[in-house]
Amino acid sequence: MADRTVSSLPQSIDETLALLETGGYVADRALATVLFLSLRMKRPLFLEGEAGVGKTEIAKVLASTLDRPLIRLQCYEGLDISSAVYEWNYAAQMIEIRLDEAAGNVDKSAIERNVFSEKFLIRRPVLQALSGEPGRAPVFLIDELDRTDEAFEAFLLEVLSDYQVTIPELGTIVAAEPPVVIITTNRTREIHDALKRRCLYHWVDYPTAERELEIVRRKVPAANERLSAEIVRYVQKLRDMDLFKLPGVAETIDWASALTEMDKLALDAETISDTIGVLLKYQDDIARIGAGEGRRILDEVKSELNAA
Template sequence: MSETTARGLPQSIDETLTLLTEGGYVADRALATVLFLSLTMQRPLFLEGEAGVGKTEIAKVLAAGLGRRLIRLQCYEGLDVSSAVYEWNYAAQMIEIRMAEAAGIHDRSEMESGVFSEKYLIRRPVLEALESGIDGPPIFLIDELDRADEAFEAYLLEVLSDYQVSVPELGTIKADEPPIVVITTNRTREIHDALKRRCLYHWVDYPDAQRELEILARKVPNANATLAKQVVTFVQKLRELDLFKAPGVAETIDWATALTALGKDSLDADAVSDTMGVLLKYQDDIARLEDGEGARVLEEVKAS
């Protein structure tokens, strides 16, 4: 059972916006609208955008706000059915077989019916997501689907079409009530149209300066107001540069937290240089800022 008291689904876009806001997620109305429709229509929500813009956080806030279990399937190259859907507890099955033989049971069909039962089925995230708890269907987060192989993506079609999984030894396991599905992708590769058609789509972009400032106010409330404004302005200007990886909202929060921990009330050249590894994750991008680009951006921030 969820640690948070279960609550009903939001009945309007405004209620959806309130649910996100209460969970500390500063969302625009477009996101609240597509999320409300996804919940109402029982359709998976497909969230696409750059890494670090807050796609995964939406599922977490939704689970906490609704008081539902959050089941997360973290995708990666080579993800297969045994890791994502189910596998059999082979060790326990072998013990059962040895015990049956010791008891004089040699009938093959009887033995198979015993070892291939749900008692020995290990449920992985996909199968777990098909089982509702006393607080209702879970939130099923399929995170970074673009990292998984196309073969696994194709396997998900059955799950997202009929919310069921076929287990050869047991038959078809179907959800009594569909889970709330959130799929995220960083667009490192294109996801097939067949899967996208089953979802409602939303592009999660970097927030504008005002919304990012609101996010900092919630996530780093002890940050100096001047520092927070300068951090947001600096990051917004960095995203205009042709960097290998522009900083996301997660990096903005980390940077403001780090600068606050260092006792900074405003940005200065030393603070920027000393903490670039918090904001940027690639040496080429850091080197570019150290070669003068950072000083120019800092001057613009100070002048604004």
């Protein structure tokens, strides 16, 4: 595939919508607008929302449609600089030192310069994201930032301010071109305002029934049309309930795929009971649906679609 340049970035909101659609992502205009502005202004895009609503997928689609590398930093509790930014290949350094000593090289300064050179540097996601080529800077996905602690968040704030990191042994490494930065959070904790101020913000909500049906059609094209409509309506009604974990779009797609694999053409109570674990992941939620509530929702879905 030919290299793309900065000019290949979408030049309007409509082009941004078309770009996402090319990648199979069904977006509303509000999301396309903030994404377009993020690309044009070279500002990180901060996406917040419930798990499974498609935040991570946006970065994947951007990387694919813009033909750029995707660098993913999966956040977790205890994430530190050595895992996120860089570390030295200590084993290779020790071997190099032994070889120098065996060869009679006693110049300690020269040995130190050698072992702390680029060839012994292990680039982790942050450093990889800052090492992109001009015109083809990577898409840098910082996924589930809320899982890290405030110390790492403060470090990241510094990186995103100037798109550079300092390695004591090598100096400061500055990005030739800022990466396209997508930050996601499931809001398990609040992210500090200082970081949010450097980003454009968008809340990714659950899709409307119409948009979710279109997503299912695109992601599970083999699914029966009636089955897809019933699945979407059923899931939409579940989201109106007080469940511990509401099903996301990812679960809707998984359920449609599972029922299609079973050659189902429509929902029925037995099938729902047998496959509800694809949709709901907590026993209390499953028990509630199994206690007559699931059949009531199914009857409502059938009635509404028959009347439509």
